[in-house]
Amino acid sequence: KRNAYGPAAGERGKLCADLREREIQFQGPDTGAAFIAEPIQGAGGVIVPPANYWPLIREVCDKYGVLLIADEVVTGFGRSGSMFGSRLWGVKPDIMCLAKGITSGYIPLGATVVNRRIEAAFEKNANFTGAIMHGYTYSGHPVACAAALACLDIVVKEDLPANAAKMGDYMLDKLRPFVERFDTVGEVRGQGLMLALDLVADKSTREPIDPMSGYANQVAQIARDNGVMVRPVGTKIILSPPLVIQQPQVDAIVDALAEGLSKAQR
Template identity: 50%
Template structure:
């Protein structure tokens, strides 16, 4: 590593950071993280903080998982890379595909297509959805429907199904034939409905209405996060995804469950679809599949879709899609180790238990601080929506959000700010003491505004 003076001098200059204005990064140098251990990270100044962001929803096992590091080192010695483009497989890719199918068998998954991350996985699902209908002889089914406030990545197709203008406007026009319906968000929705069950029904009706308007025979798939993550941890009523599944079945539309965040235990269940008792047609995975130790993702394909592709006798069934690093042997080795540790530690159970403790702590903070307009959580994914005024629900401004995050950091907790939301997605190895530390950091941040 270069010396400290070099890092300070060049911080924020040669890099353009994701989801940030380059000028702002040059004017206000970002934090330089140099070490991670357990649930903590240490910056260039030697300050250690509890990472309540979990990297980016993904470091479920924390920063000290020796089995993952060992698996990666051993695979680097054996075979650091080989391509799957020439009809070749590697041992780790075969093993991991088998494990993933077994893991998500309750959701009806039968095949795995490897990618390099979440955006790749969503892009793959969208392409396979269109291809599926061509194989079926229904080539007019090209459209997609998604939820407003949903987040599905940054690739052209993935950004097109995003339901937040912040991730769309600078890159429009995007993919044509993509339409959005209201999210089941009790705090802000066009129906002014605060009852979650009633809101789920209204949003489901909006889906039915959009399908009728577009024509069911033109729609390829509906895509949704079982719990909306980057949009502000919007937790639907338990009936909503089941309603969506029934509507899709009624109109012959594929259902894609975007599990990039919710897969592998974060919600308190092994997947968001399993949490709500739904079998989708495809699932998109990434993030916790390696606990962030290697960029890897997968698109899981359900039994019915797999049968259609594999029984096809025409050229339409050939997969004309892939990535240089699809099924990367080091990534798959990391994935195998991460999944073994995830299962051994029963991280979904810990996420559920610690999530209840966190929800209690956040409710107590809301009772003390008028700036908190709403608190939402499911397992170890949570959001505090900050407002300038509770009565009008006016979102807190950017300087206020920055002051809260900075004060919390000084108090020993790393937070993520997204618009007027404070997002919490800590590692799933979190302890009760760690939950208390997060609450203390939030208290310091909210008190300093």
């Protein structure tokens, strides 16, 4: 197995949080302003952390006065099966970075959101010399903001985070048998409608396929020929279906992937 720290997820979560604390102690708490990370690693392979990891990280940050920044660009607005990825573990970041899901990608828009404590620190500055100045010529673009309001209205009214959670669980259940069915699938994982398949050369060691072999691209191309677009990333196939997806579309994705894995040549 690639993970050398034992099979227990809780053990791994604590280990990683402890390492974060040790690094803060080593560098000095006064040298680190903030800790920033994605609640679920996206393009890196849809790495879902152990359930205790983020609560422990929150404790470490609070202990040493370090701000916690959640990069919710991918996980925000329902993709993770919750409105925001950090909410999955009951964690409240100090700052959140947002984009993509605000407008469903129809028009570019991003936002940085701070909590009341950070806001108050700026408000207390009597001379207002410490204002948060993020001013751009194109800031607050009215068309982008209108698109955001329309998209967020749909996300809330149709409860798309709940649909992402439900359909994500359904897709995981349909994909997990691939580990036994195909020699090249080492693991299937995901959270909400963020999913990934690890492609391996050896299941016993979980050695990944050669990313230069083109195998992942072959799988993706065959899936595309069958009407489904997936994302090949080195040794992984990443899936990010629309938040409005329903079971028939999930079944079509699973069938197209099965076709790709069956026909692709290593």
